[in-house]
Amino acid sequence: MQRGAKVCSSFATGPRQWDGTFYEFRTYYLKPSKMDEFLENFKKNIHLRTAHSELVGYWSVEFGGRMNKVFHIWKCDNYTHQTEVRKALAKDKEWQEQFLILNLALIDKQESEITYLVLWCKLEKPPKEGVYELVTFQMKPGEPALWCVAFKRAVMAHVNLGYSKLIRVFHTEYGALNRVHALWWNENADSRAAGRHQSHEDPRVVAAVQESVNYLVSQQNMLLIPTSFSPLK
Incomplete structure (x- = not known):
């Protein structure tokens, strides 16, 4: 035993993890024909998002599942950090106006998982x-x-x-x-x-x-x- x-x-x-660091997996299912527009908008405004937390990687899905899908991984120090990031983004008018409001209409569905290494x-x-x-x-x-x-x-x-x-x-x-x-x-x-x-x-x-x-x-x-x-x- x-x-x-x-x-x-x-x-x-949990308690046996070396530290509190975890990684959020986010998957966005975009409306058909909107992939290029979404990614171009994100590229122009990525600095507004990464000012709040670390982006590990961002990919478009080529094969394996539904088309028009992007997958990205974000690093969080702990759950308190994640909560603070979300509160900060909600108050960030530049992020809200230049990216979020404009691009919500392009997203059909989104999913999130919390993972540890x-x-x-x-x-x-x-x-x-x-x-x-x-x-x-x-x-x-x-x-x-x-x-x-x-x-x-x-x-x-x-x-x-x-x-x-x-x-x-x-x-x-x-x-x-x-x-x-x-x-x-x-x-x-x-x-x-x-x-x-x-x-x-x-x-x-x-x-x-x-x-x-x-x-x-x-x-x-x-x-x-x-x-x-x-x-x-």
Whole structure:
């Protein structure tokens, strides 16, 4: 039992998290034909938003789900910080008038998740500009103690092949529970496809994945294209 508790802590949130820092995943579903207009408006006014909190990355979704979708990640020091940011934005007339009011009409739907970095994942940066893949795993209920070791082994098996760079792994705190997001960088979509083909023939990857899928409910992959103003390119 002691050993299991230690393993579980690698995915722990709350009191066992190293610090209060978390990451908000925001997804905007834009009305058809409004994607370019929305992104251009954001590009012109991004300085008004990043004056309040740190933008980690901003992408348009190329493949994997509904079209006309943007995905972005924001860093928060803690929940108090997030509350302060939202209050400040509500009072920021320049932000409200130059961006928010004009662009609300372009958004069809928006979603938000609160996530933490898993404790065994370093914060990595891409070697150069490329494309990104967000892989979302919905794991079986029962807390990470049941699946975190197998999941980590499967992720690291792909990392060790070196065809793709793991940027971060996030564990959802608010949103669908038992959900894990892995953010990968690739030079381009073709290099990603070639690397995945290679991984499917590697016995170490195959064995690790076979173990991990015993705890998997579903998986979704999105190919993300960084915007010109995204810190992660």
